[in-house]
Amino acid sequence: MTTQPVIILVEPQLVENIGMTARAMMNCGLTELRLVDPRDPWPLHDPLQERMDAASSGADEILKNAKIFDTVQAAITDLNYVYATTGRTHDMTNRIFTARGATPDMAQRIAADQKVGVMFGRERTGLVNEHIVLANAKITIPLNPEFASLNLAQAVLLIGYEWYQSRDQTPGHQLYSSHSRPATREEYLFFYNRLEQELDEAGFFVAADMRPSMTRSLQNALQRAEMTEQEIRTWHGVLSSLIGKRKKAGNA
Amino acid sequence: MTTQPVIILVEPQLVENIGMTARAMMNCGLTELRLVDPRDPWPLHDPLQERMDAASSGADEILKNAKIFDTVQAAITDLNYVYATTGRTHDMTNRIFTARGATPDMAQRIAADQKVGVMFGRERTGLVNEHIVLANAKITIPLNPEFASLNLAQAVLLIGYEWYQSRDQTPGHQLYSSHSRPATREEYLFFYNRLEQELDEAGFFVAADMRPSMTRSLQNALQRAEMTEQEIRTWHGVLSSLIGKRKKAGNA
Numbered sequence: 001m002t003t004q005p006v007i008i009l010v011e012p013q014l015v016e017n018i019g020m021t022a023r024a025m026m027n028c029g030l031t032e033l034r035l036v037d038p039r040d041p042w043p044l045h046d047p048l049q050e051r052m053d054a055a056s057s058g059a060d061e062i063l064k065n066a067k068i069f070d071t072v073q074a075a076i077t078d079l080n081y082v083y084a085t086t087g088r089t090h091d092m093t094n095r096i097f098t099a100r101g102a103t104p105d106m107a108q109r110i111a112a113d114q115k116v117g118v119m120f121g122r123e124r125t126g127l128v129n130e131h132i133v134l135a136n137a138k139i140t141i142p143l144n145p146e147f148a149s150l151n152l153a154q155a156v157l158l159i160g161y162e163w164y165q166s167r168d169q170t171p172g173h174q175l176y177s178s179h180s181r182p183a184t185r186e187e188y189l190f191f192y193n194r195l196e197q198e199l200d201e202a203g204f205f206v207a208a209d210m211r212p213s214m215t216r217s218l219q220n221a222l223q224r225a226e227m228t229e230q231e232i233r234t235w236h237g238v239l240s241s242l243i244g245k246r247k248k249a250g251n252a
Numbered sequence: 253m254t255t256q257p258v259i260i261l262v263e264p265q266l267v268e269n270i271g272m273t274a275r276a277m278m279n280c281g282l283t284e285l286r287l288v289d290p291r292d293p294w295p296l297h298d299p300l301q302e303r304m305d306a307a308s309s310g311a312d313e314i315l316k317n318a319k320i321f322d323t324v325q326a327a328i329t330d331l332n333y334v335y336a337t338t339g340r341t342h343d344m345t346n347r348i349f350t351a352r353g354a355t356p357d358m359a360q361r362i363a364a365d366q367k368v369g370v371m372f373g374r375e376r377t378g379l380v381n382e383h384i385v386l387a388n389a390k391i392t393i394p395l396n397p398e399f400a401s402l403n404l405a406q407a408v409l410l411i412g413y414e415w416y417q418s419r420d421q422t423p424g425h426q427l428y429s430s431h432s433r434p435a436t437r438e439e440y441l442f443f444y445n446r447l448e449q450e451l452d453e454a455g456f457f458v459a460a461d462m463r464p465s466m467t468r469s470l471q472n473a474l475q476r477a478e479m480t481e482q483e484i485r486t487w488h489g490v491l492s493s494l495i496g497k498r499k500k501a502g503n504a
Contacts, residue, residue: 024406029396057401093427093480100417101424142420143413147278149309154276157406158413161395165352168394172353175345228345 005083005106005163006032006117007156008075010131013039013123015048019055019063020153021120026059028160033066034117036075042068072119072131080114081106084127084135085155087148095137099158102139103166118159123152180230187232192219194236198243257358257415258284258369259408260327260334262383265291265375267300271307271315272405273372278311280412285318286369288327294320324371324383332366333358336379336387337407339400347389351410354391355418370411375404432482439484444471446488450495 007025012018012035022033040048053060069075076082083102097105106116119135121127132138141158143150150158175182196215205211227235259277264270264287274285292300305312321327328334335354349357358368371387373379384390393410395402402410427434448467457463479487 023401026399027395027402059399059401093432093483096426098417098422098424105425141413142422143279143416144281147311149275149311150279154406154409157409161393161410161413164395165350170350170394172350173357174348180345231345 003110004030004032005110005159006034006079006115007160008034008036008072008082008117008119009038009152009156010036010072010075010119010127011039011122012152015040015044015052016055017123017152018066019052019057019059020151021156022056022059022062022066024153024157025062025160026056027157028164030160030163031062031065033062034069034075035066036069036072038068072134076117076119076134078115079117081109081116081137082135083116083118083137083139084132085118085120085139085141085159086127086132087140087143087150094132097137097139099139099141099162102137102159103162105137106163107166120152120155175226180228183227183229183232187229188223188227191232191236191239192222195239198239202243202246255362256282256284257335257362257411258286258331258367259412260286260288260324260369260371261290261404261408262288262324262327262371262379263291263374264404267292267296267304268307269375269404270318271304271309271311272403273408274308274311274314274318276405276409277314277412278308279409280416282412282415283314283317285314286321286327287318288321288324290320324386328369328371328386330367331369333361333368333389334387335368335370335389335391336384337370337372337391337393337411338379338384339392339395339402346384349389349391351391351393351414354389354411355414357389358415359418372404372407427478432480435479435481435484439481440474440479443484443488443491444474447491450491454495454498 007021007030009018009021018035018038025031025033044052052063056063083097109116118139119127119131121131139159141155199205205214259273259282261270261273270287270290277283277285287294296304304315308315335349361368370391371379371383373383391411393407451457457466
């Protein structure tokens with residue numbers, strides 16, 4: 001049972017691009033590659049095989065398992081839904097997805113036991129109309145309209161990237177700590193109160209009327225740092241060290 | 253006034269990667285590139301210059317305007333907020349964004365007149381800790397943990413892609429028609445009624461008890477096609493043609 005979209009390269013011209021496509025796929029957890037009428041006869045021989053493997057940066061398992069077809073029809077015959085990637089607007093009425101819009105659609109179809117595939121055209125020309133019409137829908141990636149110049153592997157990467165993101169649960173923003181937990185409000189307050197007391201003793205608050213806004217400002221900045229328990233302890237040490245220096249200087 | 257993130261490559265080793273980075277940036281509408289201590293002395297001379305320009309596929313304006321710095325500190329000194337891209341988890345507590353999570357943050361900062369930048373480390377090693385600590389936050393792109401192997405320009409592409417998407421208004425899914433508007437329900441119904449009447453005359457509905465489910469099924473399939481007014485007219489022609497053929501056959 002295929003649980004991911006199949007990547008279909010139509011008439012790829014350069015073995016480096018096939019290798020880089022495999023690398024892009026592997027980054028995104030995609031493994032099933034089909035090639036339609038590649039320029040160089042398959043199986044490849046050295047040095048073409050070497051050049052492709054080098055470009056794949058270790059994703060050669062995908063290349064070993066790649067299936068070769070003579071025609072687009074043959075390559076998609078077992079699929080239920082096919083997306084044709086295209087950078088240009090063609091004179092056909094058709095469903096058009098963005099890369100981001102397409103991946104939930106793929107996921108829903110796959111969850112319903114459909115086999116889906118994404119076709120990519122050959123370098124320079126892209127997919128031609130006779131191949132696009134064989135697909136159920138188009139994908140056009142929104143990019144700078146004055147300079148839309150993705151290479152083949154980059155186009156595969158963006159589709160694969162969206163596929164991976166649609167299934168990934170990583171929060172968009174988090175505070176990472178490998179060794180320590182976030183400080184509690186109590187730990188914050190304890191440190192802040194100690195700081196304020198030491199500043200009092202050091203004569204920091206010269207103008208009494210400035211004191212409320214000054215203490216708020218100090219607390220705010222500390223709070224925004226979102227320190228860990230370990231970091232609060234480090235700053236206690238910093239404070240002790242600075243006091244020690246001043247007191248020593250005062251004693252001298 | 254900078255209205256987009258600055259891209260900062262730290263110690264890039266290969267001029268091809270600098271060229272491909274410019275290409276990736278241009279695809280995403282990014283134009284401001286800074287290089288920190290590139291391996292090959294700047295300005296480049298041929299054949300390095302030629303190799304870089306070739307890799308940029310026409311994005312050489314970005315390369316011409318690229319600024320060169322000796323140190324990371326110098327390259328980011330005028331920026332208000334810097335993101336460090338990294339594929340690995342480091343032993344530091346820090347804000348971590350995904351690529352998707354980071355771009356709204358960038359946009360909000362830029363809207364508030366902040367200058368922001370995104371740093372990318374050198375090929376193979378990525379950013380080292382002494383450079384990461386100079387940044388305000390990290391960006392880690394969620395990808396296959398068993399094979400996270402983006403090249404430099406691909407990492408820039410994914411950040412640039414997310415930047416472009418965060419500002420792009422293209423609907424995730426649309427039905428495009430260059431020449432014709434979507435058919436109205438009336439046009440649909442008129443075609444369907446004509447089809448049903450012709451099927452009646454042709455003796456299609458042999459079992460009367462099957463008729464309700466059959467007519468529903470035909471209407472459903474037609475409706476899902478979401479045809480344009482032009483396409484409905486074409487299908488009227490198809491119907492006329494098939495009737496003509498049958499009637500002619502009947503007359504013969």
